[in-house]
Amino acid sequence: MTEKRQLTFALAKGRLAENAVEILEQCGVDCAPLKEQTRKLVLFDADRKYRFIFVKPADVPTYIERGVADIGVVGKDTLLEESKDIYEMLDLKFGACRMCVAGFSSKEESITHSTLRVASKYVHIAKDYYAAKGIDVDIVKLTGSVELGPIIGLTDIIVDIVESGKTLEANGLVVLEEICKLSARLVVNKVSLKTRHREIMPLIDKIAKVVEMK
Numbered sequence: 001m002t003e004k005r006q007l008t009f010a011l012a013k014g015r016l017a018e019n020a021v022e023i024l025e026q027c028g029v030d031c032a033p034l035k036e037q038t039r040k041l042v043l044f045d046a047d048r049k050y051r052f053i054f055v056k057p058a059d060v061p062t063y064i065e066r067g068v069a070d071i072g073v074v075g076k077d078t079l080l081e082e083s084k085d086i087y088e089m090l091d092l093k094f095g096a097c098r099m100c101v102a103g104f105s106s107k108e109e110s111i112t113h114s115t116l117r118v119a120s121k122y123v124h125i126a127k128d129y130y131a132a133k134g135i136d137v138d139i140v141k142l143t144g145s146v147e148l149g150p151i152i153g154l155t156d157i158i159v160d161i162v163e164s165g166k167t168l169e170a171n172g173l174v175v176l177e178e179i180c181k182l183s184a185r186l187v188v189n190k191v192s193l194k195t196r197h198r199e200i201m202p203l204i205d206k207i208a209k210v211v212e213m214k
């Protein structure tokens with residue numbers, strides 16, 4: 001009989017990683033190996049009970065949907081953009097930010113053409129938002145430094161996450177509309193939740209309690 005693999009976590013690299021590890025630690029998951037400087041892509045706790053992979057945020061839903069990871073921590077922005085067939089189990093309440101439309105405050109004057117041009121890393125979110133409003137837009141996909149869009153004249157506005165607002169401020173841009181509020185979410189593979197219910201549910205209950213106490 002083949003041995004069951006370790007319960008696997010897919011954690012988003014970057015701004016959410018530190019808080020995700022902290023919450024897992026508070027739930028009694030040994031995260032010491034995750035804090036070591038290493039180029040290894042697959043890590044284990046000391047008892048080899050859990051397996052961890054750190055991946056680009058946009059890839060977390062893919063690993064979870066495909067079932068090679070059971071539990072993930074990722075931003076709501078990524079979940080909305082990727083729209084994968086996975087369970088969103090908990091709002092982890094950290095990584096709070098907003099999905100916004102931003103641009104120059106004198107928006108009307110600067111737009112001289114009929115179709116609004118929008119730069120974004122979140123093309124699906126932007127498309128859905130403007131489709132719901134019945135506004136025709138030309139969406140330009142960028143992978144970072146989206147604020148450059150209006151500054152350099154590539155687009156009129158941007159759809160992007162705003163956390164402190166410092167990037168907008170430093171570049172002379174302002175929030176024009178708020179699309180939705182965002183934070184980190186705990187996600188689970190649909191099959192894993194059924195087949196590994198007895199391992200996953202107690203862990204989720206613990207995580208929910210830690211989040212509540214914060």
Ligand code: PRP
Nearest residue numbers: 144145146160161162163164165166167
């Ligand atoms: C994000 C986002 C904004 C900025 C918002 O970019 O795309 O540019 O953070 O944060 P703030 O409101 O606290 O300034 P990120 O730092 O992930 O880098 P990127 O531009 O390379 O995507």
